[in-house]
Amino acid sequence: MSTAASNIQYPDRLDFALSPTPLQYLSNLSKELDGPRLWVKRDDLTGSHLSGNKVRKLEFLFAQARALGADTIITCGGVQSNHCRATALLAVQAGFKCHLLLRGDEPELNDGNLLLDRLAGATISFYPSHSFESRLGEYFSHWQQHYFDLGRKAYAIPTGGSNATGLWGYLRCAEELTVQCAAAGFSANHWVTATGSGGTQAGLTLGAAILSPATCVTGMAVCDDSAYFARKVGADIVAWAEEFAELSLQNTQSLPEPLNALPVTTNDRYIGPGYALAGPEIYQTIKRVAATEGLLLDPVYTAKAFHGMLAEIDSGAWANADDIVFVHTGGVFGLFPHKQHFIF
Ligand SMILES: *Cc1c(COP(=O)(O)O)cnc(C)c1O
Numbered sequence: 001m002s003t004a005a006s007n008i009q010y011p012d013r014l015d016f017a018l019s020p021t022p023l024q025y026l027s028n029l030s031k032e033l034d035g036p037r038l039w040v041k042r043d044d045l046t047g048s049h050l051s052g053n054k055v056r057k058l059e060f061l062f063a064q065a066r067a068l069g070a071d072t073i074i075t076c077g078g079v080q081s082n083h084c085r086a087t088a089l090l091a092v093q094a095g096f097k098c099h100l101l102l103r104g105d106e107p108e109l110n111d112g113n114l115l116l117d118r119l120a121g122a123t124i125s126f127y128p129s130h131s132f133e134s135r136l137g138e139y140f141s142h143w144q145q146h147y148f149d150l151g152r153k154a155y156a157i158p159t160g161g162s163n164a165t166g167l168w169g170y171l172r173c174a175e176e177l178t179v180q181c182a183a184a185g186f187s188a189n190h191w192v193t194a195t196g197s198g199g200t201q202a203g204l205t206l207g208a209a210i211l212s213p214a215t216c217v218t219g220m221a222v223c224d225d226s227a228y229f230a231r232k233v234g235a236d237i238v239a240w241a242e243e244f245a246e247l248s249l250q251n252t253q254s255l256p257e258p259l260n261a262l263p264v265t266t267n268d269r270y271i272g273p274g275y276a277l278a279g280p281e282i283y284q285t286i287k288r289v290a291a292t293e294g295l296l297l298d299p300v301y302t303a304k305a306f307h308g309m310l311a312e313i314d315s316g317a318w319a320n321a322d323d324i325v326f327v328h329t330g331g332v333f334g335l336f337p338h339k340q341h342f343i344f
Helices: 028-032 054-067 082-094 112-119 131-147 165-185 199-210 226-243 245-250 278-292 302-315 334-343
Strands: 024-025 036-041 072-078 097-103 125-129 154-157 188-195 217-222 265-267 321-330
Touching: 024 165, 024 226, 028 036, 036 165, 054 154, 072 082, 072 131, 072 199, 082 097, 082 112, 082 125, 097 131, 125 131, 125 217, 131 154, 165 199, 165 226, 165 321, 188 199, 188 302, 199 226, 217 278, 217 302, 226 245, 278 302, 302 321, 321 334
Parallel strands: 036 321, 072 097, 072 154, 097 125, 188 217, 188 321, 217 265
Antiparallel strands: 024 036
16 A cells, blocks of 8 residues: 555555544644644544544454454453454454453443443453463463364454554554644644553654654553653564564665664653542543543543643643644543543
8 A cells, every 4th residue: 555645565454444534623722722733633533433543453453363364363451441342343343253351350340341342242251450461471372272272263462452563553543644734734743642552652653753753752651651661662663673574675765764763752650540540630631621622531541641741731841842633542431430530
C-alpha cells in the first residue's frame, strides 16, 4: 500500500478499523484554555464496539495469524481489558476462536468489557493478580500446547497487542494524522496519547520521526515509569526494524537513523494511585470534557492522559506548541464499572 503522504510499504492487514478516523478541533475547550489549539484524533471511532486503538494493531496481527494458518487467538490482559474485548469481537468477525487469559479473580458481575467478552463467546481463564506477570509465559505455553494437542493452531498476541507486528497499526495512524494536520493547516507541534503497553506510542513515535519530524510525541503513562517505557518502546521499534527488515529496507529512504536513538518521551506523573485506580480529579476531567465537548473519556486511560495534558499546558511546559493533538484511544466501556465514583 502507498498513500499520498509517503511511500511506506505495509505488510498484509485485515480491513476492520473504520479509518481514517476524524481529526476534530475542540473549540470550546481551546477557548476556555486560552492557550494552544486543542485537537482530538478520534481513534475511539474506529468502530462502535471494536472501538479504540487495539483494532489498528489487531488488523496486522490477525493478518499474520491467518497467514500462519492459526485457527485460535490467545491473548491476555486485565479483567476490564479493552484489548481483550476488541480481540474477542474481532475473532468472531474474522473467523477465529478466542481464548482470553485475564489477570484477577472472576467477578460476580459481568460488567463493561467483560460482558462483551462473554457475549462474543470467548473462552476465559482467570489467574491470580499477584503472580500473573511472572507466570504469563507459562500460561501461554500451556494453552498453545493444549490447542496443538487438539490438532489446532493457536496464535499468541502479547499484552495490548504491543509488538513489532502491532506497531504497524500506529505507524499507519501517524500517516493518517500527518495528512490530516496538513489539511487542517498546521503541522502538529505535539501529539499526546495514553500509554499502557507502549505500542501506540511506539508507532506514533516512529511515524512522527519518519513523516513529521518537527512533531513531539508524548505518551502519558497509566502504569509503569518513564524508564520502563523508554526501554519498551525502543525495543518494539528495534524489533520492528529487524522482523520486517525487508519492508523496512523498502522504506529505507525515509527511515530515521539510528532507530535505537529515537527520542521516546513518556510522562509518568499522572498515573495517580495506580493502574485502573483514579483520584477525584480524573472523574472531574471526565465530567468537564463530556459537558464542554460532548466527548467521552475513560478513567483507566484517556482521562488520565487528558488530565495530564491539561496540567502540562497549565504549567506552561508546552508553551511553544500552538497546536496539540490528543490521540483518543477509546475505552468507553471501562467507564461503566466506575459508576460508583461519580458524584453529581
Ligand atoms: C490499551 C489502551 C491504551 C494504551 O495503549 P498501548 O498501546 O497499550 O500503550 C490507551 N487507551 C485505551 C483506551 C486502551 O485500551
